[in-house]
Amino acid sequence: MMNRRTWYITAIVLFLPLVLWYASRFSDLPEMTFAEAALEEDHTKRVAVTGKLVAANNVVSGGESSLTFYLVDDDGKKERVVYEGKEKVTTTDVGEASEISVVGHMCSDKEGPRFHAKQLYLSE
Amino acid sequence: MxxxxxxxxxxxxxxxxxxxxxxxxxxxxxxxxxxxxxxxxxxxxxxxxxxxxxxxxxxxxxxxxxxxxxxxxxxxxxxxxxxxxxxxxxxxxxxxxxxxxxxxxxxxxxxxxxxxxxxxxxxxxxxxxxxxxxxxxxxxxxxxxxxxxxxxxQTLPADFIxxxxxxxNPQLENLWITIHPPMLFTGFAAMTVPFVFAIAGLIRRDYQRWISIALPWTLFASMVLGFGIMLGGWWAYETLGWGGYWAWDPVENSSLIPWLICVSLVHTMIVQNRTGVVERGKTKKIGGLVRTNFVLAVCAFSGILYSTFLTRSGVLDDTSVHSFVTPGNFVYAVLLVILLTFLLTGLSAILWRWRDLSMKMLELKTMSRENWLGIGSAVLLASAFIVFVGTSWPILMPLIGKPKAKIDMSFYNNTHLWLGLAIVLINALSISLKWKNTSGEELKKSMRVTLPISAGTAVLVTLWTEVTDPPFVLLMFGALLALITNLIETVRYIRANGRMAGAYIAHMGLALLIIGVIFTSRYSLTEHVQIVEGESTEVFGYTASFIGRDTIERKKRDREKYEFKIKLEKDGSESIVRPVIFWSDFNQREQAFLEPGILYHPTGDLYISPKSLEVVGGDPTVVLAKGEKVIVPQDSSLEVRFEKFDMSRAETEGLQGAVLDVRLPDTSFYFTAYRQMDGRYALNALPRTDVSVGFAELIVDQEELAHSKARIRFASRLRESSPEKQAITLDVSIKPFINLVWGGVIVMVIGFFISILRRRKELSQFEAFVPEESGRDQTRDIS
Known part of the structure; x- marks a missing residue:
């Protein structure tokens, strides 16, 4: 028979990861590929796509917090990303990142298809 | 000066x-x-x-x-x-x-x-x-x-005034603001007291007496903070117009977490108080859950600091409607340092006395009240942890290199449906049990009345109110069981000693609150209606008529505020509710503020939340995003492209403009059509044409303002158009038994208050003739 202390410890050890796993199912930010993001019909819904920068010397700055670059996702699909967010990010920051997560949504209008990002997460 | x-x-x-x-x-x-x-x-x-x-x-x-x-x-x-x-x-x-x-x-x-x-x-x-x-x-x-x-x-003169x-913020101009924040901050301040007595207990190596000394304050902190949180709910319900009182917003949650820990602490303190013995200021026996109480006292206070950190540090930007502006790096750092200082100092102090505290674990009988009080506390802590994880999600994700994300409300609702059920069932069971131990026969006897009455009442309520979802039926049964069990105890104690009834009254309040939450969360009904001025529509058995509007707060030049009169008729009686829409300079009049109108009723409110105001009738309209163009219906040679919005006259004249690029076969020019904040606009003649144009509506894209659209109305000056009228769009909801939510909280507060009186009285009995050096010695279990 386990004593009360062992019961408590067992319950805590099982409970903590269970809550974290369950919470992860309710995140409002689904992780997708560019192809999946393009199929998302609700354009107000944010999605996250993670990938690698195509060419570090091809990052174009369009102002203080505006950048354009190309990202290739885990499926190998290359997409133009236009970042317009609150955080100031430099071309060097993006160029030096080993992996980039972009948060926003796919757009397709007269300027052509692109991923409109409002947040960038850069991995060293 | x-x-x-x-x-x-x-x-x-x-x-x-x-x-x-x-x-x-x-x-x-x-x-x-x-x-x-x-x-x-x-x-x-x-x-x-x-x-x-x-x-x-x-x-x-x-x-x-x-x-x-x-x-x-x-x-x-x-x-x-x-x-x-x-x-x-x-x-x-x-x-x-x-x-x-x-x-x-x-x-x-x-x-x-x-x-x-x-x-x-x-x-x-x-x-x-x-x-x-x-x-x-x-x-x-x-x-x-x-x-x-x-x-x-900026180059301001030194004496500039x-x-x-x-x-x-005009949404704060409500009488609730004079009560809710002071109450919440009193709760924050009071939460310091159990913490300081816990640390003081550790310093003095007094592991029992501090419990009875801090218990009245812990009850006070729970009472005030809980009331303060619920006042915020009242405020949201009556003012914000989104139709609810609790949205699991990170800032609401961050006050809830310390409250849950504090209430859990109250129960574990009661267990230690009950199982320990203090006589004349001297500890005779240390009770159970000693370390738990120290840890919870530290966590409850740290929870308050964490709440402050979340609210004031700006870390919840984009995820909460409450967050204050980013305070600057230094305040952010100070808040973080304060949080870590008290959390780590508190936990270090417990580790410092760990050997003293490593006494033999008090074995509680399975069927004893104290055991189930402990289990109930654990469920409250589980609730606090779940809310903590959900609330901290936007902070946790970037820490592991993931994008900032928040947790959907259904996470909290799904988990708390079952936690709520566990809490009410444990409460009913623990109240039915005796201290120390209870035999099966005794338990059967104590639940002989409550169980069938609760089950019968639950069936009747289910049939009457059509609460049919099995989890909600179970929760209803549990809440009724807790309510009736505590009601019987309350009556019994009021006859004997009123002060002893506090806990049972507080639990009755909790049960009423949960019943109210079941009805309002699961069985609220909402209909989306649009009513044209002078016309009426049927909604939930009421005939709702839009009979006009009044301009209110005319003297305040920083806003345009309208009260819309909605007449409600049912079974020969009539009432008028007055939802409000207004525009304020506070947000440069970019977005309307909406306040609900409420028809209060004992069994459920009719809640009328305004959503938008528009003009209907007249000539056809087209909706254009920036850069989009249209051939004017009345003149195919005329093309109009929507160029941009013009807000330059918004603050001074209350006008929003839509700049149009008008193209005729031989020329083109820009023309700006204006509308007022309240939706009124004029049709203005386009030069060199027979067409008039008006800016009928600004359709705001909340996610991206740059994607907002304009509704443009074209009219031929050669043909007469149909008259225009205002139309208000409303969300009309029935909030069944919402008074149980408010009433439950008030009953709970009364219960807490009576409990404080009881614990103060008990304390003065335990502490009679306090000797000079009491508590100085190490007070290990000497029984």
Whole structure:
């Protein structure tokens, strides 16, 4: 028979990861590929796509917090990303990142298809 | 001048607080009356400095001294007196001032209390550290900074005084603001007391007495903080117009977490109090859950600091409607340091005494009340942890390199459906059990009445109200079982000794609250209707007519505010509810503020939330995004492209403009059509054409303002068009038994209050004839 202390410890050890796993199912930010993001019909819904920068010397700055670059996702699909967010990010920051997560949504209008990002997460 | 005195008083308070803390620490090491006198004197200097600094802040607000940045940013000359008083704490610096003031004032009572139970040096030294760190924030982030210093990078003259202030957020201009934040901050301040007595207990190696000393304060903190949280719910329900009272917003949650821990602490303290023995101020036996109580006291207070960190640090930007503006790196760092200091110091103090605390675990009988109180506390802690994880998700994700994301409300709802059920069932069971041990027969006997009555009532309620979802039926049964069990105990104790009934009354309040939540969350009904002025529609058996609108608060030039009169008729009786839509300079009139109209009824409110206002009838309209063009229906040779919005006249004249690029076969020109904030607009002739154009509606894209659209109306000047009318779009909801939510909270507060009286009385009995050195010795289990 386990004593009360062992019961408590067992319950805590099982409970903590269970809550974290369950919470992860309710995140409002689904992780997708560019192809999946393009199929998302609700354009107000944010999605996250993670990938690698195509060419570090091809990052174009369009102002203080505006950048354009190309990202290739885990499926190998290359997409133009236009970042317009609150955080100031430099071309060097993006160029030096080993992996980039972009948060926003796919757009397709007269300027052509692109991923409109409002947040960038850069991995060293 | 006044600001200089205020800043000086804050600095004086900080210095005096620091001095008091140092002398109290000195008094712990070597308890001399001279050290204590200096500590007490410095404490009172600190209290008076904080009181006078607060009075000066109130003075400069009431006298519209806009040379102070805080006064300019949070008040204006057209604010009514109660809202000027509320401006005191509506911003970041002022809310820290209020928290410091309340902590200081509560400190006066704590000082007398600690002296009476010979805990002064230990308790007050910790208390002074808390107040001093709060004062440190005020030294850095003072409400007395001048406009000149706040905008030092702009070339303002040193004596510049703005003619008026920016004013209060108009959504805060509601009487609830005069009650909700002070109540919440009183709860925050009171939560300091169990923490300081816990640490003082560890310093003194007194592991039992501190429980009975801190218990009344823990009850007080739970009562006030819980009431403060629910007042926020009332406020949201009556003012914000989204139709609910609880949205699991990170800031609501961050107050809920310490409250849940505090309520859990109350129960574990009761277990230790019940299983331990203190006689005449001496510990005879240490009760169960000793370490749990120390850990929970530290966590409850750290929860308050975490709540402050979440609210004030700006880390929840984009995920909460409550977050204050980003406070600057230094305040962010100070908040983080304070949070970590108290959490780590508290936990270190427990580890420091770990050997003392490693006594044999008190074995509680499975079928004893104390065992189930402990289990109930664990469920409350599970709830606190779940809310903590969900609330902290936007912070946790970036820490592991993932994008910032928030958790959907259904996470909390799904988990708390079952946690709520567990809580009410455990409550009913624990109340049905005896202390120490209960035989099966005794349990059967005590539940012989409550179980069938609850089951029968649950069936009747289910049939009557059509509550049919199995989890909700179960929760309803559990809540009714808890309600009836506690009702029987309440009646029994009121006859014998009213003070003993507090806990049962509080639990009845909880059960009523949960029943109210079941109805309002699961069985609210909403219909989306549009009513044209002068017409009516059927909704939930009412005939709702839009009979007109009144302009209100005309004297306030910073807003356009309209009250819409909706007449409701049912079974021969009629009432008028008045939802409100207004535009304010506070947000440059970019987005309307919406206030609901409520028809109150004992069995359920009819809640009418305005959504939008538009003009219907007349000529056809087209909706255009920026850059889109259209061939004008009345003239195919005419093409109009929507260029951009023009808000240059919004603030001064209340006009929104849509700039149109008009192209005729031989020429083109720009033309700006205007509309007023309340939806009115004129049709203006396009030069060289037979067409008139009007800007009928601005369709705001909340996610991206740049994607907002314009509804443009074209009319032929050669043909007469049909008359235009206003139409209001409403969400009409039935909120069944919402009064149980409010009533439940009030009953719970009454229960807490009676419990405080009981514990104070018990404490004076335990502590009769307190010997000089009581609690100084190590009070291990000596039974």
């Amino acid at each position: 006044a600001g200089d005195i205020g800043s000086f008083l804050i600095a004086l308070g900080f210095s005096a607080g620091l001095l008091s803390g140092l002398f109290y620490v000195q008094a712990i090491r070597s308890p001399k009356e001279s050290s204590l006198n200096i500590a007490r004197g410095s404490f009172y200097v600190m209290v008076f400095a904080v009181m006078f600094a607060s009075a000066i802040l109130m003075y400069v607000i009431l006298n519209h001294q806009f040379q102070y940045h805080y006064v300019w940013a949070h008040s204006s000359t057209n604010l009514a007196r109660p809202f000027l008083v509320a401006a005191f704490y509506s911003g970041q610096e002022g809310s820290f001032m209020l928290w410091t003031l309340l902590t200081s004032l509560i400190g006066v009572f704590v000082l007398g209390y600690a002296q009476r139970y010979r805990y002064e040096a230990e308790a007050m030294s910790v208390y002074m550290i808390v107040i001093t760190l709060l004062l440190l924030i005020l030294v850095v982030d003072s409400p007395f900074h001048t406009i000149f210093s706040a905008f030092a990078d 703005p003619p008026d202030g920016r004013g209060l």
